[in-house]
Amino acid sequence: MYYDLTEYEYDASSWTEIENDEDIAEFLKKYVFHDVYIESVVYESGTRALNKNTMRVEATHNMIITFTSCWCGRIEVFFRKVRKFSLQGFNEHIFGNEIYDYYLKFHTDLWGKTRDSKVIVWADSSWFDPKNHRENIDLLNESCTFVIAEGIKWRFIKD
DSSP states (O other), rough: OOTTTTHHHHHHOEEEEEEEHHHHHHHHHOOOOOSSEEEEEEESSSEEETTTTEEEOOOOOEEEEEEEETEEEEEEEEEEEEEEEEOOOOOOSSSSSHHHHOOOEESSOOOOOOOOEEEEEEETTOOOHHHHHHHHOOOGGGGGGEEEEEEEEEEOOOO
């Protein structure tokens, strides 16, 4: 099955863009990441087959994560131009994939001194800090779910 996330990208009226720290604070007032579950994840790689003989590559790499909370309802979070992500599935040391806290911050210093690209980082654990673990970021894949992307927006979903 093919998911085309571009319809979400262009439906701007229903989404709230997060562009700065004030937007993060406003988002977290409306949606508390405690007792939250990841309901679904849809990832679009950006590679599409136009026909059986050619491939067209687009730099999209978008992801939508649907979160469910008994406190705040359901939301979709759209990550635009995903740079790196890891999804933690079942872990026998925690109850399912329940999220108790979070990490959500902008970074401009993750790719070294030669690049100053602004990205946003979301993780399902407050101890996650990609800046402190830059040399070992591949090891973080085993510890929590995280997304590093160029942009982020969100919206509530009606049941």
